[in-house]
Amino acid sequence: MMGGRLWKIGDRVFDLSRQGLIMGVLNVTPDSFSDGGKFFAAEKAVEHGLRMATEGAQIIDVGGESTRPGAESVTAGEELRRVIPVIERLRAKIDIVISVDTSKALVARAAIQAGASIVNDVTGGRGDQGMMPLVAETNSAFIVMHMLGTPRTMQIEPRYADVVSEIADFFRQQYARAIESGIDSMAIAFDPGIGFGKTLEHNLELLAQLDRLRAHDRPLVVGVSRKSFLAKLIDSPEISDRRAPAVALTSLLRARGADVLRVHDVKENANALRLTEAILQKTK
Numbered sequence: 255m256m257g258g259r260l261w262k263i264g265d266r267v268f269d270l271s272r273q274g275l276i277m278g279v280l281n282v283t284p285d286s287f288s289d290g291g292k293f294f295a296a297e298k299a300v301e302h303g304l305r306m307a308t309e310g311a312q313i314i315d316v317g318g319e320s321t322r323p324g325a326e327s328v329t330a331g332e333e334l335r336r337v338i339p340v341i342e343r344l345r346a347k348i349d350i351v352i353s354v355d356t357s358k359a360l361v362a363r364a365a366i367q368a369g370a371s372i373v374n375d376v377t378g379g380r381g382d383q384g385m386m387p388l389v390a391e392t393n394s395a396f397i398v399m400h401m402l403g404t405p406r407t408m409q410i411e412p413r414y415a416d417v418v419s420e421i422a423d424f425f426r427q428q429y430a431r432a433i434e435s436g437i438d439s440m441a442i443a444f445d446p447g448i449g450f451g452k453t454l455e456h457n458l459e460l461l462a463q464l465d466r467l468r469a470h471d472r473p474l475v476v477g478v479s480r481k482s483f484l485a486k487l488i489d490s491p492e493i494s495d496r497r498a499p500a501v502a503l504t505s506l507l508r509a510r511g512a513d514v515l516r517v518h519d520v521k522e523n524a525n526a527l528r529l530t531e532a533i534l535q536k537t538k
Contacts, residue, residue: 278306310524317355345369402451477516
């Protein structure tokens with residue numbers, strides 16, 4: 255399979271060549287595209303996070319700002335109000351890796367103080383000049399995601415000359431910036447940002463050529479769960495119909511080199527990942 259790919263998250267080191275990780279999505283937003291505010295109340299959010307952990311998630315990714323296409327940004331104060339109580343309560347109840355999905359250094363700092371050890375930044379460190387120095391200072395792990403434009407504008411005619419090579423170049427540039435900022439190279443991971451300023455064709459090209467996106471042998475995080483390109487492919491508007499294709503992609507993408515799968519439906523994806531890895535172990 256994959257040779258000795260390690261990811262340093264705080265004081266833990268995960269060997270992703272042996273076992274991929276399931277990252278459960280916990281949206282604490284009133285307008286998320288996929289669960290539409292269902293977990294907006296902190297108590298419900300904590301319950302859902304605990305459930306995802308029992309179902310097989312190794313990471314809980316807590317986000318307080320919707321990044322669905324067309325979404326407006328929220329203030330740092332509002333984002334803090336949404337995510338910090340949830341992170342604090344999760345940390346008090348369970349010893350699991352917590353990630354904060356934010357592009358604001360102020361929010362990331364408070365989240366890390368509350369118990370998060372990964373910063374998952376949809377702008378890849380471009381949205382806030384203070385983000386990379388903060389990640390370095392706090393010895394946190396850092397997911398550099400690629401997004402074209404902003405959530406409000408990203409799906410208005412996204413264009414690339416070569417989507418795969420442009421995103422691979424972006425990863426290399428941000429890796430160099432991260433290292434210059436003092437971030438531990440072992441703590442960095444990359445996410446091609448499926449659906450973030452990409453057409454259906456762009457998404458398919460990226461998923462087909464994951465190997466070309468690998469930068470400095472760092473882990474690849476991939477999130478396809480509940481995204482609208484699945485609806486286009488299966489010709490169904492129902493969110494529930496996107497579940498089975500996403501689970502199928504968890505298996506395929508793990509076999510193609512994805513290390514961390516960011517999902518909403520943890521149980522099904524965790525089961526698919528374990529089955530896939532049992533087979534991959536036999537093909538070495």
